[in-house]
Amino acid sequence: MFKKNKWLASIASAVLLVGVGFTTTMQLAPQMVQQDVKADSWINDYIDQNGIQPVPITYQEGTFSDWFGYENDVGKPEGVVVHETASPNTTAATFAQSFNNNWETLETYVHAFTDDTQTINIHNTDYGVWGAGPTANSKYIQIELCEVNTADKFARSVANDAFYIATMLHKYNLPVEYGTTVVTHDQTAQWWHETDHTDPTGYFAKWGYGMDQFMPLIQKYYDQIGNAGSTAAGTDTTNNAGSTAAGTDTTNNGGAAQGETGTVKVNNSSSFMVPLVSFDTAGNAKNANRGLANNTSWFTDQQKTYNGHTYYRVSTNEWVIDSAATYTAR
Incomplete structure (x- = not known):
């Protein structure tokens, strides 16, 4: 190996x-x-x-x-x-x-x-x-x-x-x-x-x-x-959050991210993958144009509350919604 x-x-x-x-x-x-x-x-x-x-x-x-x-x-x-x-x-x-x-x-x-x-x-x-x-x-x-x-x-x-x-x-x-x-x-x-x-x-x-x-x-x-002024992170910085990957309302009523480490196992019963969401500087969610394979586990170090859901961070600015993830604290 x-x-x-x-x-x-x-x-x-x-x-x-x-x-x-x-x-x-x-x-x-x-x-x-x-x-x-x-x-x-x-x-x-x-x-x-x-x-x-x-x-x-x-x-x-x-x-x-x-x-x-x-x-x-x-x-x-x-x-x-x-x-x-x-x-x-x-x-x-x-x-x-x-x-x-x-x-x-x-x-x-x-x-x-x-x-x-x-x-x-x-x-x-x-x-x-x-x-x-x-x-x-x-x-x-x-x-x-x-x-x-x-x-x-x-x-x-x-x-x-x-x-x-x-x-x-x-x-x-x-x-x-x-x-x-x-x-x-x-x-x-x-x-x-x-x-x-x-x-x-x-x-x-x-x-x-x-x-x-x-x-x-x-x-x-x-x-x-x-x-x-590029983010160089591969995410679109334009605020086009008319809809999110999870199909939730994009009105910003989210809370600040919390630093809680753990793992999330993801699964989406309606697709072969779980869509990811990113957040712009105003705190609005948008489709990150990426997804995670079903039944895979990911390290998470932050949580964010947005429109009544918890989102778990799995990379720099990519988050997965709680309805498609099972969280286990470390």
């Missing part, structure tokens, strides 16, 4: 035709302002000169069912591990489907994949995955960069990769720090000797690129997200 296997492209292609049903899909669009990257890198210069902007992050709930928190608790990652797939010309969509179909056999899973056209997040980043050995898995969000075959595609893919990492650091209020909040699989392998991988070092070098040039790109997007 907890080992990350690098598979051949033929394996990924062979499982492509096996379908998988996702619970939900959601996108977070980057809202960028122009800002030059100050780094000695022709790739970063190419991104600026050609006006390349990162693509929106697509959120698709995957099939990975080993829900475990980080060593500092659920929703408290320490940073992001940078991977690359070691499988030339295999897309993010292909990898996402392959992981969802085969993670139990392959004993590996990551939070996200990105290529030159798409970034797909397939697991809630409040929880860990199996990507870089037990120690790293208990600390970091993990994203795989897909190998491409042209310089233009490489530039676009690293822009997408950097934006995803910047988004996650913003989401969890972490700074941009190489070797602390942004680490490579190569580094984690050297530190803890739980895997033997060296990515993305060799693949970056193929394009005359390195982490010393990638870090300023992450910083660029991190600063732009902050300047644009």
Whole structure:
């Protein structure tokens, strides 16, 4: 368990035709302002000169069912591990489907994949995955960069990769720090000797690129997200709470959140999943566009009263209604 296997492209292609049903899909669009990257890198210069902007992050709930928190608790990652797939010309969509179909056999899973056209997040980043050995898995969000075959595609893919990492650091209020909040699989392998991988070092070098040039790109997007006022958390901040995922009236008569830890087991008799609700700054509920699989248990650290119901927090701003959850105090 907890080992990350690098598979051949033929394996990924062979499982492509096996379908998988996702619970939900959601996108977070980057809202960028122009800002030059100050780094000695022709790739970063190419991104600026050609006006390349990162693509929106697509959120698709995957099939990975080993829900475990980080060593500092659920929703408290320490940073992001940078991977690359070691499988030339295999897309993010292909990898996402392959992981969802085969993670139990392959004993590996990551939070996200990105290529030159798409970034797909397939697991809630409040929880860990199996990507870089037990120690790293208990600390970091993990994203795989897909190998491409042209310089233009490489530039676009690293822009997408950097934006995803910047988004996650913003989401969890972490700074941009190489070797602390942004680490490579190569580094984690050297530190803890739980895997033997060296990515993305060799693949970056193929394009005359390195982490010393990638870090300023992450910083660029991190600063732009902050300047644009983005939540970077993958939730819509527009107040469109005409209805909630639970179908309740959205008049705000809710109470403040209470800090009571425990677990909730969720079930929705009318669907295969339990919808989640988020709350805007005015305290109004709205559909979070995500759901939890039936008969799964989740850690909760806060409760909120809203329209006569108790809501239990299961991630940063995602809550489940009491009528679809059984709460057990710790």
